[in-house]
Amino acid sequence: xxxxxxxxxxxxxxxxxxxxxxxxxxxxxxxFGASEESAKSLSGKTIRVIVGYSAGGGFDTLxxxxxxxLPKHLPGNPNIIVSNxxxxxxxxxxxxxxxxxTPDGLTWVASDGALVLSKILGLPGxxxxxxxxxxxxxxxxxxxxxxxxTRTGITTAEQFLRSPNPIRLASTVPGDSPHIxxxxxxxxxxxxxxxxxxxxxxxxxxxxxxxxDADAACxxxxxxxxxxxxxxxxxxxxxxxxxxxxxxPDLPKVPNILDxxxxxxxxxMVRLVSAPGVIAKLFAASPGxxxxxxxxxxxxxxxxxxxxxxxxxxxxxxxxxxxxxxxxVTKIITEMNSTSPELKQKVAKAxxxx
Numbered sequence: 016x017x018x019x020x021x022x023x024x025x026x027x028x029x030x031x032x033x034x035x036x037x038x039x040x041x042x043x044x045x046x047f048g049a050s051e052e053s054a055k056s057l058s059g060k061t062i063r064v065i066v067g068y069s070a071g072g073g074f075d076t077l078x079x080x081x082x083x084x085l086p087k088h089l090p091g092n093p094n095i096i097v098s099n100x101x102x103x104x105x106x107x108x109x110x111x112x113x114x115x116x117t118p119d120g121l122t123w124v125a126s127d128g129a130l131v132l133s134k135i136l137g138l139p140g141x142x143x144x145x146x147x148x149x150x151x152x153x154x155x156x157x158x159x160x161x162x163x164x165t166r167t168g169i170t171t172a173e174q175f176l177r178s179p180n181p182i183r184l185a186s187t188v189p190g191d192s193p194h195i196x197x198x199x200x201x202x203x204x205x206x207x208x209x210x211x212x213x214x215x216x217x218x219x220x221x222x223x224x225x226x227x228d229a230d231a232a233c234x235x236x237x238x239x240x241x242x243x244x245x246x247x248x249x250x251x252x253x254x255x256x257x258x259x260x261x262x263x264p265d266l267p268k269v270p271n272i273l274d275x276x277x278x279x280x281x282x283x284m285v286r287l288v289s290a291p292g293v294i295a296k297l298f299a300a301s302p303g304x305x306x307x308x309x310x311x312x313x314x315x316x317x318x319x320x321x322x323x324x325x326x327x328x329x330x331x332x333x334x335x336x337x338x339x340x341x342x343x344v345t346k347i348i349t350e351m352n353s354t355s356p357e358l359k360q361k362v363a364k365a366x367x368x369x
Contacts, residue, residue: 058091060121064298065098065112067105067126068216073238075099075216077154077296077334078125081316084325089315101215104191106130106140109299113143118303120312123151128294128344132287133190135352136363140190145348149300149309151316153339157235157295158263159196161256162243167230172256172270175231176201181209185220185229188212192291193220195366196258197233199288200272202365203281217242224252231255235295236263237335244333260289284362290351294344313341 064082068074075097082095100108105126112124134141163169163182175182186194194212201208211229214220221243223229239254246252257263257271272285300312319325320338329336 056091057089057093059093060091061094061096062089062121062123063096063098064123064125065100065108067100067102067108067124069101069218070099071218071242072216073235073242074105074125074127074296075218076238076241076332080325080328080332080334081154081319083328084322085315085319088318088322090311103140104130104188104194106133106142106188106191109148110142112299112301113148116301118301118305120300120304120308122301123298125154125296125298127192128153128157128291128297129190129192129195129288131294131297131348132195132291132351133366135354136190136359136366138190138363138366140188145352146345147302149302149304150341150344151298151300151313152320152341153294153297153337153344154320155235155237155296155335156337156339157192157237157292158257158259159192159233159289159292160236160239160254160263160266160269161197161231161233161258162224162239162246162252163231163255164224164252165250169255170253172275175255176204176206176275178207181207183228183230184208184210185214185223185232186210186212187214187216187220189366192288192295193217193232193234195288195362196285198366199284199362200256200258203272203277203285204275221246233258235292236265237295237337240265241333258285258289259292260286280361283358284365287351287354287358287362290347294339294347297344 064078066075066078078097082097085095086092100111108124109126109130112122116122130141131145134143134145163175169175184197188194194210197208198210214223217234217238220232224232254266254269257266257269259271262271273282298316300309317338317340320336326336
């Protein structure tokens with residue numbers, strides 16, 4: 016319930032009423048049909064979950080945990096295969112499944128909800144209709160944190176934001192959450208960040224931090240607390256700042272960007288780019304999937320995310336699970352899409368490459 020209460024803040028900001036609390040090598044398989052009867056069994060079928068980020072990152076880790084428990088919640092106990100299709104900050108995978116995935120429910124994509132905002136803003140990369148993608152739901156919400164290497168000598172958020180020398184910040188591509196959130200946050204408070212774009216995923220960003228190619232990076236705390244735990248334990252890096260609608264319960268002493276002075280317009284921009292955190296780890300099937308089949312898949316996904324064994328598995332891995340239904344995802348996206356054109360233009364101008 017903490018997560019539900021936490022993200023209800025979005026409803027107050029954007030009018031998301033009732034929002035919460037409720038690859039390679041693809042091959043074509045015969046569609047398992049559009050009728051309710053034929054949707055009841057996936058026996059002998061294989062569902063491929065295409066993760067839009069590199070292996071070993073937070074998205075990949077979450078997808079594989081879900082894949083281990085998903086078969087028993089789908090009729091016929093189908094096979095589940097997870098593969099990775101990186102590029103354009105996750106947009107390559109989303110675009111592929113949207114335009115080339117077979118309309119049978121057997122091809123899924125797992126990618127960042129921030130790409131939905133990128134499409135709404137008209138940024139390069141995403142090439143899909145946000146209102147036509149058959150969303151399955153969200154496996155994890157995202158409260159973004161920025162991690163800085165201790166070798167920089169930076170120990171406070173104030174030093175991080177007021178550094179006279181630009182902070183080299185590893186990122187993915189324009190519009191993806193590791194890019195757009197720190198970019199808008201820096202603009203809001205006048206911070207000097209040198210954002211280094213082009214890393215395929217958070218695993219690659221971590222390597223850049225460790226190799227000395229970057230000083231800091233910002234991505235989801237739910238991922239960071241797991242995949243970068245060793246860096247924190249060895250005191251190589253520390254969480255220095257949060258970029259979210261409010262502070263994460265795990266990080267009560269780490270300041271949030273909204274704690275710092277900024278104009279009302281700047282606050283609105285920060286809140287807009289933080290809102291996709293509610294739909295961060297977003298899963299979808301291919302467009303054209305018959306509704307009866309989609310209903311079965313959505314129920315199976317929901318049941319999996321509520322499975323006691325999955326929750327215990329996630330807890331062992333220090334991974335938070337926060338399920339958001341497909342219906343709630345649609346509401347959130349509709350509200351984001353209805354943001355004023357003036358505000359969209361401001362955010363898009365700041366985030367657009369070049």
